Amino acid sequence: xxxxxxxxxxxxxxxxxxxxxxxxxxxxxxxxxxxxxxxxxxxxxxxxxxxxxxxxxxxxxxxxxxxxxxxxxxxxxxxxxxxxxxxxxxxxxxxxxxxxxxxxxxxxxxxxxxxxxxxxxxxxxxxxxxxxxxxxxxxxxxxxxxxxxxxxxxxxxxxxxxxxxxxxxxxxxxxxxxxxxxxxxxxxxxxxxxxxxxxxxxxxxxxxxxxxxxxxxxxxxxxxx
Amino acid sequence: xxxxxxxxxxxxxxxxxxxxxxxxxxxxxxxxxxxxxxxxxxxxxxxxxxxxxxxxxxxxxxxxxxxxxxxxxxxxxxxxxxxxxxxxxxxxxxxxxxxxxxxxxxxxxxxxxxxxxxxxxxxxxxxxxxxxxxxxxxxxxxxx
Numbered sequence: 001x002x003x004x005x006x007x008x009x010x011x012x013x014x015x016x017x018x019x020x021x022x023x024x025x026x027x028x029x030x031x032x033x034x035x036x037x038x039x040x041x042x043x044x045x046x047x048x049x050x051x052x053x054x055x056x057x058x059x060x061x062x063x064x065x066x067x068x069x070x071x072x073x074x075x076x077x078x079x080x081x082x083x084x085x086x087x088x089x090x091x092x093x094x095x096x097x098x099x100x101x102x103x104x105x106x107x108x109x110x111x112x113x114x115x116x117x118x119x120x121x122x123x124x125x126x127x128x129x130x131x132x133x134x135x136x137x138x139x140x141x142x143x144x145x146x147x148x149x150x151x152x153x154x155x156x157x158x159x160x161x162x163x164x165x166x167x168x169x170x171x172x173x174x175x176x177x178x179x180x181x182x183x184x185x186x187x188x189x190x191x192x193x194x195x196x197x198x199x200x201x202x203x204x205x206x207x208x209x210x211x212x213x214x215x216x217x218x219x220x221x222x223x224x225x
Numbered sequence: 226x227x228x229x230x231x232x233x234x235x236x237x238x239x240x241x242x243x244x245x246x247x248x249x250x251x252x253x254x255x256x257x258x259x260x261x262x263x264x265x266x267x268x269x270x271x272x273x274x275x276x277x278x279x280x281x282x283x284x285x286x287x288x289x290x291x292x293x294x295x296x297x298x299x300x301x302x303x304x305x306x307x308x309x310x311x312x313x314x315x316x317x318x319x320x321x322x323x324x325x326x327x328x329x330x331x332x333x334x335x336x337x338x339x340x341x342x343x344x345x346x347x348x349x350x351x352x353x354x355x356x357x358x359x360x361x362x363x364x365x366x367x368x369x
């Protein structure tokens with residue numbers, strides 16, 4: 001009985017002494033990419049503060065837009081490293097929160113969730129991005145509001161190209177606020193145009209679509225996969 | 226006495242609940258919340274037939290591999306370029322069904338949200354289970 005107790009105590013002590021632990025500098029990062037940046041990269045640094053090596057079994061992200069890579073698969077005691085999370089900004093806007101899950105062979109710390117927050121600036125916001133008229137509707141002008149982001153001192157905007165089907169009139173209504181009025185030539189024909197709206201001094205554009213629609217009546221044919 | 230004990234237990238249960246509410250109050254959910262009325266099942270969406278426009282919110286490479294027949298690619302990687310292309314063919318009478326890879330993905334919710342807010346489109350639905358569920362249904366039918 002004494003031997004059993006001794007063996008049990010020893011095994012507990014051995015387990016405790018062979019402790020492994022990844023200590024993270026930060027598990028949450030906030031990034032502020034600039035306009036035009038393609039990616040936002042977060043570096044999550046860690047150190048193995050235990051006395052046993054840690055095996056990083058897997059690293060996976062919450063979204064296809066984020067890739068995560070580990071510097072090493074095995075982290076020796078006292079060794080440091082990092083997980084690099086690359087968020088593909090694309091045409092995303094606003095605050096984006098993505099997570100990366102790191103799984104290790106340490107049962108006490110089997111899974112760690114790293115959070116990458118990216119605050120993406122938007123130079124111009126167009127609302128709505130589509131104006132349309134039904135065939136036969138009165139060809140009255142419709143208004144679209146264009147607002148500059150708070151960190152962007154936009155003095156003037158331009159709308160291109162010039163369309164023969166739609167007349168476009170731009171006016172400034174406030175600090176960084178503009179009004180775009182769109183009017184179709186007529187509504188007897190189907191017409192479509194896409195306009196690029198951009199600050200006078202920047203190539204970065206947002207888009208506005210205008211259409212005159214003569215919709216056919218809906219049908220009810222089932223789609224088979 | 227029993228009543229007192231029960232009350233005490235209820236009060237104790239509040240402690241972790243309040244702690245959790247305080248700790249998580251500013252935490253962002255991984256998924257954009259979508260009302261149940263804005264979700265649609267594969268069966269329902271398919272029953273709409275030609276009265277639905279399918280939007281594939283997955284990355285370009287996944288769309289190129291395979292997609293719902295007739296689906297239009299519209300993802301956030303190239304939103305500025307792809308949105309005008311979609312709006313050219315969009316029809317106000319048709320419902321819009323947006324899907325991404327799986328039930329857990331968030332891209333379809335994001336795209337649906339942007340279509341509603343930025344383009345101010347109505348009748349925008351998110352497909353439950355996404356592409357994975359659609360393929361499952363297709364395979365089941367092909368096996369029959």
